[in-house]
Amino acid sequence: LEDYKIVQLFWDRNESAIPITARKYENYCTAIANNILQSREDTEECVNDTWLHAWNAMPPHRPQLLSAFLGKITRNLAFHRYQYRSAGRRGGGTLPAVLEELENCISGTDSVEQELDELELVRAINEFLAELTPEKRKVFVCRYWYADSVSDIAARYHLRPGTVSMTLSRLRDRLRDYLSERGFAL
Amino acid sequence: VRREELFELLGELDEGYVREARVSGKNRDALIRWGSLAACVCLIAVSALWLALGGNNREETVSPTPGIDPLPTTSETYATLEDLLTHLSTEERHGTKEIQGSSTNLAAESQTLQDSKTLVIYGDYAYHADGELVRISKLSGDEPAAVDILSAAADRLLLAGDCLVLVDEFVSGGTELEEEYSARVLLYNVSEPETPMLREEYVQRGALTACFLQGETLTLLTSDGVCACGWSRLDDTADYLPKLTRNGETVLWPEEELCVLGEPSRVQYVAAVQINTVTGKVVNKCAFYGDAGKVYYSGDWLALTVSASHGPEVYTFSSSLTYTGKLEIRTLLGAEEEYLSLLSLNQNDGVWHVLALDESMERTRLLAGSCNLRSAAVTSETFLWGEEERFHVDHILWEENSAVITVTKLILGETELTYDTRLLTAVFRDPECPIEEEPYRGERVSGIEGIYWDAEPFGLIDSLIPLGKGRYLRYNTLPDTFELLERTENGLECVSAAVLSLPEGGRLDFSWQVYDGTHFGVQTITPDESGGYGEAEISWNVYALSGDTAELVQQVCLGTGAFDVSGFGAAEYDGVWYCAAGGMEVPIKLVW
Numbered sequence: 001l002e003d004y005k006i007v008q009l010f011w012d013r014n015e016s017a018i019p020i021t022a023r024k025y026e027n028y029c030t031a032i033a034n035n036i037l038q039s040r041e042d043t044e045e046c047v048n049d050t051w052l053h054a055w056n057a058m059p060p061h062r063p064q065l066l067s068a069f070l071g072k073i074t075r076n077l078a079f080h081r082y083q084y085r086s087a088g089r090r091g092g093g094t095l096p097a098v099l100e101e102l103e104n105c106i107s108g109t110d111s112v113e114q115e116l117d118e119l120e121l122v123r124a125i126n127e128f129l130a131e132l133t134p135e136k137r138k139v140f141v142c143r144y145w146y147a148d149s150v151s152d153i154a155a156r157y158h159l160r161p162g163t164v165s166m167t168l169s170r171l172r173d174r175l176r177d178y179l180s181e182r183g184f185a186l
Numbered sequence: 187v188r189r190e191e192l193f194e195l196l197g198e199l200d201e202g203y204v205r206e207a208r209v210s211g212k213n214r215d216a217l218i219r220w221g222s223l224a225a226c227v228c229l230i231a232v233s234a235l236w237l238a239l240g241g242n243n244r245e246e247t248v249s250p251t252p253g254i255d256p257l258p259t260t261s262e263t264y265a266t267l268e269d270l271l272t273h274l275s276t277e278e279r280h281g282t283k284e285i286q287g288s289s290t291n292l293a294a295e296s297q298t299l300q301d302s303k304t305l306v307i308y309g310d311y312a313y314h315a316d317g318e319l320v321r322i323s324k325l326s327g328d329e330p331a332a333v334d335i336l337s338a339a340a341d342r343l344l345l346a347g348d349c350l351v352l353v354d355e356f357v358s359g360g361t362e363l364e365e366e367y368s369a370r371v372l373l374y375n376v377s378e379p380e381t382p383m384l385r386e387e388y389v390q391r392g393a394l395t396a397c398f399l400q401g402e403t404l405t406l407l408t409s410d411g412v413c414a415c416g417w418s419r420l421d422d423t424a425d426y427l428p429k430l431t432r433n434g435e436t437v438l439w440p441e442e443e444l445c446v447l448g449e450p451s452r453v454q455y456v457a458a459v460q461i462n463t464v465t466g467k468v469v470n471k472c473a474f475y476g477d478a479g480k481v482y483y484s485g486d487w488l489a490l491t492v493s494a495s496h497g498p499e500v501y502t503f504s505s506s507l508t509y510t511g512k513l514e515i516r517t518l519l520g521a522e523e524e525y526l527s528l529l530s531l532n533q534n535d536g537v538w539h540v541l542a543l544d545e546s547m548e549r550t551r552l553l554a555g556s557c558n559l560r561s562a563a564v565t566s567e568t569f570l571w572g573e574e575e576r577f578h579v580d581h582i583l584w585e586e587n588s589a590v591i592t593v594t595k596l597i598l599g600e601t602e603l604t605y606d607t608r609l610l611t612a613v614f615r616d617p618e619c620p621i622e623e624e625p626y627r628g629e630r631v632s633g634i635e636g637i638y639w640d641a642e643p644f645g646l647i648d649s650l651i652p653l654g655k656g657r658y659l660r661y662n663t664l665p666d667t668f669e670l671l672e673r674t675e676n677g678l679e680c681v682s683a684a685v686l687s688l689p690e691g692g693r694l695d696f697s698w699q700v701y702d703g704t705h706f707g708v709q710t711i712t713p714d715e716s717g718g719y720g721e722a723e724i725s726w727n728v729y730a731l732s733g734d735t736a737e738l739v740q741q742v743c744l745g746t747g748a749f750d751v752s753g754f755g756a757a758e759y760d761g762v763w764y765c766a767a768g769g770m771e772v773p774i775k776l777v778w
Contacts (some may be wrong), residue, residue: 068201075197102189122198129203141207144196162341165317166356
């Protein structure tokens, strides 16, 4: 079923929307959650919660890209669950490495204006991504949005793991400089 | 901002980018392919229009400059790179292609860079390439101790004396269609192993094709495809030269060190540079322009295959990158450490010839002169299974009355391959699947595949008999052996094998040992009336070993013990652990 029809089912409050969505996007959302949680049980719960959140969000929301919309819900749910679960201990899987890498982009200090700047910050990062080649952008998004492992990214794009690592490293450096030049003191 | 907050913020990225990373452009090759196709279509249209409007004719544009041959230029059409660019600026097909180095003929394998070569040992120290770092560990003591880290990325490592070589390939820029790759070579002095000192840094544009050591000379091969048409990322003719820097300083690449091979249809080159790891200086370099397909090399020679209208050509070079000659061949079969083996076709009588070339690229012998080989017998093929698994039979040579089969590359999943110098016996895939017709051509047949070659006559010589429940009987005529194969968690495994003699009359009963959890026994399969084995029944037999000269060792179970039985006695084995538990004299004739 096409995405716009699925969205319409949500808007029509047709309960078949959930099983249809699950059938189409379960694998996609499961992969996202599992990258973050590395737990089958947690992943299943997280994905099931995704359908519920989607039900509550539509209406009023009418996503243009249903996959990304659902993926974002899953990502948020999974990350919150990860934070709750791993409070006080170090988790396994890819995410700790991803977070560690992101630390290279930040100073670690809180800013008073931080909340005000978040929207602008996201916009700036999107602009940064727009300037990249699609190849590099995909590598970046796979790592820092999907939390894919370096080896998975390498396999997906037929690159060497070392090349992926190097590309990510340079992208982080470029992002930090890019944001810094625009006044974002992370 | 904490890192967790940044991760959450990244969740708000443009949804288009999020989808793009999962949906579109799954691989770069596809992108290039389709981009190239689109560009080609545009180019063809523009060219057609240009010609229709009475544009210049090709001969005037592309004819070589007579009398100018500053190089060991091997092209009969283009004397200089400029000639080539002039022609290709209007004629080139857009697109790039990386040239892969051969992995089959590495002269000094232990010192040759392979994908997996990310660890080298120097005295008591190990250097391990790990992403963007090279970790240094001290091996003495009970446990390796990490002592230091080099902040340098390396895909591969090499060691020449006390010179540690880091080789890295990275994307350094370029457009969407033509990402610009570069290879970097870092030379470190590790005479003080814990504190390596960087001596030299070389960066050469192009995808890393190969890098290997011969003595103290490091050879780096990169390949680059640079479009000369309007889509090119390059503006200046000079940009089409290889780009090499040493410690940030550009190393000039003069015209004398260029070589045009054949009649290239695009600007594509292999740039070879040789660096003395002791002095850190470049000792030789040469760039080979042409439609190269593959590079073969050893410490003593380098060969490039180039596609031509009449078939592939092989251009050969010495260890110092000096042009040594061109070979006309029909098919390049492969290369070994000591020689290249080439297949040529005699156009007059259609007879295949297999040639062997030694290290100096001289033809040394005619492996198959007038042999009229079946096409299936001489080939270099890659067999694919699904998307992931494949194996490659790199070359098969025919020498007088015997075939030489060499499998040089093997990437297997749940498959098995056995081979020797005379016989490639079989390759299997999921044996749970039923066998269908013609399973003997290496084609996928319901999940099971077999390839069976023999020396003479060439062709099918083996039999594979399905016995049901994941069990197969494989019979090989050379040597006369049978094997019982069973599906296990680890794939298809041989659980029993024996050497047989073919009885007079030609019909052969297959027998194999079985163990049903309590007893050892023998099962036999007998051919049916037509001599086939496909549907033959399986029956339990009481096994008898008789005769004064019986040599076949058989295992039997008597009571709780298992015995290896021969004509001379029996060794007792524990029925559970199969370890020797004693021995006894047994009658010559034993019936169970």
